[in-house]
Amino acid sequence: MRHLNKLRLATLAIIFAMLVLLPFLSIYQSYRAAYAYDLLAPAEQQFYDVMEWLSEPFTDDPAADLDMLKGTTWSANIFGLKLSDPLAVVGQMAAGGRVYAPFLLSALIPIILSVLLGRFFCGWICPATGLYELNSALSRWLRALGLRSPARHFDLRFKYGVLAVGLLLSMVTGSIFFALIYPPAIIGRELYYAIALGGFGAGAVFFVLTLLFDLLVARRGFCRYLCPGGALYSLLGRYRLLRIARKVEQCNDCTKCDVVCEFGLQPMRDGFGQECNNCTACMAVCPTDALAFRFAVTDLPAQGAGHLGRTHLRHGASPAEGED
Amino acid sequence: MQRRAFLGDLIQGAVAAATLGAVASNAAAAPGVRRYLRPPGALAEDDFTAQCIHCGQCAEVCPNRCIRYFGLENGLASADTPYIIPREQACILCMKCGEVCPSGAIQPVPREAEAILDKIHMGTARVDQRICLSWQGKTCGVCYRACPLPDIAIRVGRLEQPHVLDGCVGCGICERSCIQIPQAIRIIPDRGGTKMSTA
Numbered sequence: 001m002r003h004l005n006k007l008r009l010a011t012l013a014i015i016f017a018m019l020v021l022l023p024f025l026s027i028y029q030s031y032r033a034a035y036a037y038d039l040l041a042p043a044e045q046q047f048y049d050v051m052e053w054l055s056e057p058f059t060d061d062p063a064a065d066l067d068m069l070k071g072t073t074w075s076a077n078i079f080g081l082k083l084s085d086p087l088a089v090v091g092q093m094a095a096g097g098r099v100y101a102p103f104l105l106s107a108l109i110p111i112i113l114s115v116l117l118g119r120f121f122c123g124w125i126c127p128a129t130g131l132y133e134l135n136s137a138l139s140r141w142l143r144a145l146g147l148r149s150p151a152r153h154f155d156l157r158f159k160y161g162v163l164a165v166g167l168l169l170s171m172v173t174g175s176i177f178f179a180l181i182y183p184p185a186i187i188g189r190e191l192y193y194a195i196a197l198g199g200f201g202a203g204a205v206f207f208v209l210t211l212l213f214d215l216l217v218a219r220r221g222f223c224r225y226l227c228p229g230g231a232l233y234s235l236l237g238r239y240r241l242l243r244i245a246r247k248v249e250q251c252n253d254c255t256k257c258d259v260v261c262e263f264g265l266q267p268m269r270d271g272f273g274q275e276c277n278n279c280t281a282c283m284a285v286c287p288t289d290a291l292a293f294r295f296a297v298t299d300l301p302a303q304g305a306g307h308l309g310r311t312h313l314r315h316g317a318s319p320a321e322g323e324d
Numbered sequence: 325m326q327r328r329a330f331l332g333d334l335i336q337g338a339v340a341a342a343t344l345g346a347v348a349s350n351a352a353a354a355p356g357v358r359r360y361l362r363p364p365g366a367l368a369e370d371d372f373t374a375q376c377i378h379c380g381q382c383a384e385v386c387p388n389r390c391i392r393y394f395g396l397e398n399g400l401a402s403a404d405t406p407y408i409i410p411r412e413q414a415c416i417l418c419m420k421c422g423e424v425c426p427s428g429a430i431q432p433v434p435r436e437a438e439a440i441l442d443k444i445h446m447g448t449a450r451v452d453q454r455i456c457l458s459w460q461g462k463t464c465g466v467c468y469r470a471c472p473l474p475d476i477a478i479r480v481g482r483l484e485q486p487h488v489l490d491g492c493v494g495c496g497i498c499e500r501s502c503i504q505i506p507q508a509i510r511i512i513p514d515r516g517g518t519k520m521s522t523a
Contacts, residue, residue, distance in 0.1 A: 026384045033387035067385060067420065075379040075426045082426045088377040092427060096374035100428040100520075174370060175401035179378035189380045189404065193393065196383070201395055201404065 001292060005284035008123060012130040019072060019127055019188045023195035024051060029066050072188020073127050074179070075106070082106040085121075085184065086114070086236065087229045091176040094167040111236060118237030121184075122223060122230055123279030128183035128207070132223060135214050136262060142215075152218045153264065156275055159224075159231040166228045182229050183207055183222070220262045224275075238274040239297045244283060246270055250290035251306025257282035257291060267291060268306070272299050358398065360407040361446045361496060361513050363391055364415055365422035365431040368517030376429035378404035382421035390415055406430075408446075410496020410511050415446065417472055417495050431518045440493060441476065443518050447494030447511040449478065451486050456508035458485040467498035467509050 028051035031040065040048060059065035070077040075084040084106040093099055114121065123129060139149050169177040179185045186203035193201050210222040223230055246267060257267035260281050265271050267282040283291045288308060294300075305311040363382055366372050383391035383406060390413035394402045408415055417440055422432040433443045449467075457464040458480070465484030471477050476491035478498065486498075486509065496511045 022384065027389075030387055030389045067424075070384050070424055071379060071381045071426075075377060075381065077381060077424055077426070084377070084379075084426050088379070088427070092375060092377055096371065100375065103427050106426050173401050175373045175403075176377050179404060185378065189378065189393075192380050192384060196389070197392065201393065203404070 001280070001289070002284045002286075004280040008279060009130070011124055012127070015073065015125060016127050016130055018069075019191050020195070021054075022069065022071075022188075023192045025055065025066055025069075026192070027196055028052070028055070029062070032062055032066075072185070072192075073125055074182070074185035074188060083109060085182075085229065086111050087178050087182060087232050088176065088185070090167065090232065091170050091178045094170040095174055095176045097171070114233050114236040115239070116241050117278060118240035118242065119230065119233040119275070119277035120237075121233055121277075122227075123277035126184045126229075127187045128210075129223075131187075131211070132214060132220055133262065135211050136219055139215055139219060149216055149219070152221075154218065154221070154225045156224060156264070159226055159228065160235075162226050163228040163231040178228055181206060182227070183210065184229060220264070224263055233277075234274045240274075240278075241295055241297060242278060243294050243296060243299060244272060244276060244278060244280070244291055245294035245296075245300050246303065246306075247290045247292065248303040249307045250288045251308060252288050252290075253306045253309030253311060254287060256285045256287065260285045270300050270302050358409075359510070359513060360398075360409055361415070361494060361511060362515060362517070363406050363408060363421045363430050364417060364419065364440075364444045364446055364493070364495070365425075365433045365518050366446075366515075367429055367431065367520060369515040371520070372429050372515075372517060373401040373405060375427050376405050377427045379426065380404070381424045381426070382406050382430060385420045385424040387418060387420065388416045389413060391421065408496065410499040411507055412500075414496035414500035416497070417444070417493070428520060431520060433518070437473070437476075441473070441491055444493040444495075445514050445516060445518065446496070447513040448492050449488045449494065449496075449498050449509050450512050451488060452508045452510070455504055455506070456486065457504055458483050459508075464503065466501050466503050470497045470501035472497060 028048065031037075031044065031048050037045065037048060055062060055066060068079045073085070075082070075088055084103060086107045089104055089107040092103065110121065142149065166177045166181070180203065186207050190200050190204045190207070193199060194204075214221050218225065244267065251268065253268060255268055261267060262279070262281065263275050263277065265273065265276055290306065362369070362372060367375055380393070383389070383393065390408050391406045392409065393404050393406055396403050406421075417435070419433050419435040419440070422430045425432070431443070433439050451459070453459040461483060463483045465480050465486070467486050468474060468478050468480045468484065472495060473491055473493070477489055478492065479487050479489060481487060494511045494514060498509045499507050499511050502509050
């Protein structure tokens, strides 16, 4: 179980690497389509050779096979299967006031997975997550150097307001508003702009602002308090089947899980709720393996102090010990 | 639609003025002044901006790399939506963008002459006879040679003088290939768009 977090970080790294690779493949494809290897500049020929070497093992007919993988974490085409973010579908419905069935269908798999697994997209797929976690690490390093960030706390429900306002703005402007402010939409697109079109767009500025917000105002603040996609996924995953639960008999109240939780939840006091994205960071950090997956539609009710913790050992196993 | 457009302009103006200062407000004041095309199979302009989710796959799949994206210069609703400037790089009607588009903003159209003629209306070419070489007596005919739909979209008369026909879908290859500077043939955009398929 404790290796799941490493698996998650590896998944995030692979997804980010794909987002970087796809624009290069797109350029390579345009070179192939142009049939003019001899007319390419030497640097372009080197690029062509590298991309050919990279893609050759996976393609029989590059002209067709390289089209099999397109898109970003916002909306992607994977071997003919179209997958889209539910937020894109909801936003499009608000902007256009109608349902385009093929598009709705493309969000079906993500919706089903979110209903079963909760907000897993945030922890396991979103390409911003890795960057935000690095940002949190930077914040810790700065603290070690004596530069404290205020680490403010707000109401976690604020993001549902952002979702509502975003839908309203989409409706009013007749254009999907979330694409401008939603990191999983921004990052893939901006990487494409930077690599294939020669420069970042406005989205990159917005993303850097969210990084600064996280660093200077609230740890992981954008995901916790502002992200409209996180809000939608939280709602979808409210009654998810897969949950992390605490084995109270093994818990020693060391608070490591509470500290490591990027979303500011309280695994040590069974406080998971709909915000938990099953990222398993708390499971990885737990010294007594007290956190494990459980299949149920609700969290365990508060179980009080851990049985290996000081509070419990001092007051015995009296059921009346309650919360701290 | 009119109220939406008004409110849209209002918000657009407010956002631009509040956040982006002179540059963006300048752009918001004159949306759509650039002569651009939407990709082949795109819906009518209002529907297009409503349906498009700004995912960027149309450009990623375009083998000719003719699809670019707006920043904020064409208004907030157009931000990150695809466009084509035919003089810079024209559409080769490969129809891959409609195939890859998940949102229906670019409708899938099969890569067959009948379907393309029936469904695609990116614009119509227009010849400026005052600068066209053939019309000035210097036999050229490059636009006719470049056209993917010769004798359907364009035909040539005496001295290779081009005449645009009703079949023109506005791909812009003629404008791209015109050897005169400035170009003597240009696509006048028709953003009335393709009808959304009910399937």
